Structures are given as structure tokens and as C-alpha cells.
Amino acid sequence: MEPNFFIVGAPKSATTNMSYYLKQHPQVFMPENLEPYYFARLDIPENYQREIISDKKKYLDLYKKATNHKAAGESSPVYLYCPHAAEDIRTQFPNSRIIISLRNPIEITDSQYYSLKFMKFNASRSFDEILDVDEKQIERDEFHIDNLLIAGFYTKHIKRFQKIFPEDRIKIVIFEEYIKNIIPTINSILKFLDINESTIFSEQPKGAFREPRNSITKSLLENSVFRKIVQKTIPTVPRQKVGERFFVKESQKPSMNKYQRERLKKIFQQDVKDLEDLLGRKLPWPDFN
Numbered sequence: 001m002e003p004n005f006f007i008v009g010a011p012k013s014a015t016t017n018m019s020y021y022l023k024q025h026p027q028v029f030m031p032e033n034l035e036p037y038y039f040a041r042l043d044i045p046e047n048y049q050r051e052i053i054s055d056k057k058k059y060l061d062l063y064k065k066a067t068n069h070k071a072a073g074e075s076s077p078v079y080l081y082c083p084h085a086a087e088d089i090r091t092q093f094p095n096s097r098i099i100i101s102l103r104n105p106i107e108i109t110d111s112q113y114y115s116l117k118f119m120k121f122n123a124s125r126s127f128d129e130i131l132d133v134d135e136k137q138i139e140r141d142e143f144h145i146d147n148l149l150i151a152g153f154y155t156k157h158i159k160r161f162q163k164i165f166p167e168d169r170i171k172i173v174i175f176e177e178y179i180k181n182i183i184p185t186i187n188s189i190l191k192f193l194d195i196n197e198s199t200i201f202s203e204q205p206k207g208a209f210r211e212p213r214n215s216i217t218k219s220l221l222e223n224s225v226f227r228k229i230v231q232k233t234i235p236t237v238p239r240q241k242v243g244e245r246f247f248v249k250e251s252q253k254p255s256m257n258k259y260q261r262e263r264l265k266k267i268f269q270q271d272v273k274d275l276e277d278l279l280g281r282k283l284p285w286p287d288f289n
Helices: 015-022 055-060 085-092 104-117 127-139 154-164 181-194 215-221 225-234 234-245 258-279
Strands: 005-009 070-075 098-104 172-174 210-212 249-250
Touching: 005 015, 005 085, 015 070, 015 098, 015 181, 055 127, 070 234, 085 154, 098 154, 098 181, 104 127, 127 258, 154 172, 172 181
Parallel strands: 005 070, 005 098, 098 172
Antiparallel strands: 210 249
């Protein structure tokens, strides 16, 4: 069976949590490698630090165990903002359904920063220094996969998908509403996937800020060779479970200062207004109300 749905983003917007719930339904198949990044291959440099699947046969091998399922899919949040992803999905799997989760862009920018810092991307630069560079890239209309800001310009990303997929093939979820109504939202996603049979879900862990458990795990996680070996040999879901049990612990994410929040508000304000016009609704993001 080939994939027929994609959770395309946004990053840090509960896409993994959604996947964990959907995987519990007997008629939904999602591979252990939840984020293969296959449709980002045209937009990611060859020396990118993350392991991606770029060969179509290897990608389709992820779905070998999908047999009597109604829906098969994956969740790679970068697809939302990779310029070639939408068209590439449509070309290869034209009848696909697209699921998009949106979160306050200020929050995803902040979370992305700590995620990249955790993986030692841009580790030597401060949040403000990275924003200085990333904002200039946006102004020059340059695409860089690790730009902290690019994912949050939702309007143009959604329009890219709307241009090539019918309206009834795209479902948009608002993160802040999802986390308050998880099971009803999951059931609405199943209905979107033409699955009407109900099932009983077990509660799944929500995303949280994490840091290394100790100096030894910190050293391992900061080692690029170790990370690449682990990414190559252990699929996403078991890798995350091992990491949560032995390598990381939940912690409190440092608060964003007022100046940084105001700066991001100015950057995203017009796009949020355009997004509300596009969706025909107000969004539950207090920074912009």
C-alpha cells in the first residue's frame, strides 16, 4: 500500500502526538519512521545533519506492512514550508489528503530555537543573533531549511497546498484547540480520512521541553556522529521512547523576554491577519488579538 495522507506540519504543533493517536486505530498505518523527510529532499542540502530518505524505493519500503488499512501516512513537519514538497506529493500521490496543524508562530519560533540548539545547530549564536540572520533571509526570499521564521508564515504555505489540492483534501487543525479537545479532534481527522469506525484510545505523551539527563548523555547527544548512527539505525518512535527513558528529562523551557516576543509579533502580525482572512475566522493567539 502506498501513502495516502500526510501530516505536513507545522513544527512543534502536536504533529507527533496526532500520529501516536492515529497509529492506534487498526485501519491506520504509520511507519515507525514517522518523519522520513522524503518530500523535503529537493530542498535540503546534501550535507544536512539529519538523516533523510531520498530514495523512493526505500521510502515505499516503509509501507510494506500496510496491507488491509484504509489510510497510510507519515508526519514530516518540514513539508509545510519546503517549496517543492506540495507539488512533489501531488505528482507522486495525487489523491493524498493533507493535514496541517497551526500554532501561534511566536511559540513555534521559540520552540524551534531550543530544538535546534539541543541538536547543536547554531549552538554558538544567541536567539537574537539567529533572528537577525533569518529575518534578512526572509527579506531576500531565500529558503533555508533551519531558518527559525520561515515555518511561521502560514498563509503562503497553505496557499501552496490549496493551489494543487482540492479543498476537501486539506484539513487544518489549530494546536491550541487540539490540546483541549484531543480525542474529538482525532475522531474528526479519522472521518477526514474516510474512517468511520471508532476505537478506544490510550492517552499519549504530549510534547514537552527536554534537556539531557546528565553530563554523559549531554556529551552523547551533542556528538554528531552518535546522532547520525542512531538516526540511521533506530526508527523515530522507538528512538524517541529510548531517548525519553534514558537520555533526556522534562524541564522548564526558558521564558522569552518581552523584547523578543514583541519583535516576533511585528514579524508575523501581517501574516496572521492574512491567515485569518484566508481561514475566515479569528485565531486563539492572544499576541495578535
